[in-house]
Amino acid sequence: MEKIEFNLGYIKTSSWLDKMNAVTKLVMFICWVATAIATFDIRISASMCVIGLAMLFTTKISMSLYRPLLIGMVLFLLFTCSFIFLLEPMQGVWFIESETILIANPWFESYNLTQETAWYLLLLFTRYFATLPIALLFITTTNPSEFACALHRLGLSQEKAYSVALTLRYLPTIIDDFNNCRDAQACRGVDSSSDVPLRQRVMNLLRMIMPVLFNSLDKTDMISNALTLRGFGYMNSRSWYSRKPIASMDFIVMFSMVALLCYTIYSRIISETLIWYPF
Numbered sequence: 090m091e092k093i094e095f096n097l098g099y100i101k102t103s104s105w106l107d108k109m110n111a112v113t114k115l116v117m118f119i120c121w122v123a124t125a126i127a128t129f130d131i132r133i134s135a136s137m138c139v140i141g142l143a144m145l146f147t148t149k150i151s152m153s154l155y156r157p158l159l160i161g162m163v164l165f166l167l168f169t170c171s172f173i174f175l176l177e178p179m180q181g182v183w184f185i186e187s188e189t190i191l192i193a194n195p196w197f198e199s200y201n202l203t204q205e206t207a208w209y210l211l212l213l214f215t216r217y218f219a220t221l222p223i224a225l226l227f228i229t230t231t232n233p234s235e236f237a238c239a240l241h242r243l244g245l246s247q248e249k250a251y252s253v254a255l256t257l258r259y260l261p262t263i264i265d266d267f268n269n270c271r272d273a274q275a276c277r278g279v280d281s282s283s284d285v286p287l288r289q290r291v292m293n294l295l296r297m298i299m300p301v302l303f304n305s306l307d308k309t310d311m312i313s314n315a316l317t318l319r320g321f322g323y324m325n326s327r328s329w330y331s332r333k334p335i336a337s338m339d340f341i342v343m344f345s346m347v348a349l350l351c352y353t354i355y356s357r358i359i360s361e362t363l364i365w366y367p368f
Contacts, residue, residue, distance in 0.1 A: 106147065115231075129365065134215035137219035145222050148229060162221045173213070181206030187366075259308075279293050
């Protein structure tokens with residue numbers, strides 16, 4: 090029977106990203122996403138897409154892990170851009186305040202493809218796609234324990250920081266429990282594969298959710314009791330085994346990302362138009 094797998098998670102490598110401090114990765118992720126959201130300059134968003142994809146190749150992780158997510162993101166964004174064009178084909182013209190027809194529609198004049206709308210949709214594509222590579226980098230190169238330490242160093246309480254680390258570590262376990270439950274049900278004649286009709290398959294899968302849910306709650310209660318018995322959270326501060334010192338390269342990366350975000354916001358403020366349009 091086909092199993093549900095959760096392969097997206099921390100993978101230990103010897104790449105430069107894996108050696109970077111988790112605080113730096115968190116600051117880089119926040120600034121990168123904020124820059125992609127704030128910018129309406131395709132020069133910045135397209136450069137972020139190229140740099141993000143280039144960094145994926147430097148992680149020493151097989152691209153077979155990233156490929157389905159990248160392809161899925163591209164298809165989703167193509168569908169989104171197509172849907173935006175169907176709902177409002179003149180949106181780019183409104184923002185840029187000019188109209189240059191690229192492809193005329195002889196049946197519906199309102200659905201003429203203009204150069205401004207094509208530019209606007211390309212800008213949206215690059216803005217949204219730029220966030221995916223950095224998200225994949227953050228997930229696959231950040232140790233959950235180091236991430237919890239980074240959150241604590243940035244001011245989050247140790248209880249909340251540790252709960253984030255436990256969540257990242259526990260999700261694959263839930264997937265394994267569901268696969269084990271489905272295999273046990275299959276031995277009892279409850280088939281949830283594609284060989285049965287869709288409705289029966291959905292009903293069989295729904296019957297497995299409750300046992301997995303209660304099992305997860307039992308494990309959560311066990312972990313909570315274990316932390317309580319060890320006095321977790323009793324003191325205001327604690328030491329972190331996975332804590333790394335912040336090196337000079339970390340400061341350079343953080344300064345570069347903050348500078349990029351500040352430049353993007355500044356350019357938005359002083360720009361007379363919302364979208365950079367060279368034509």
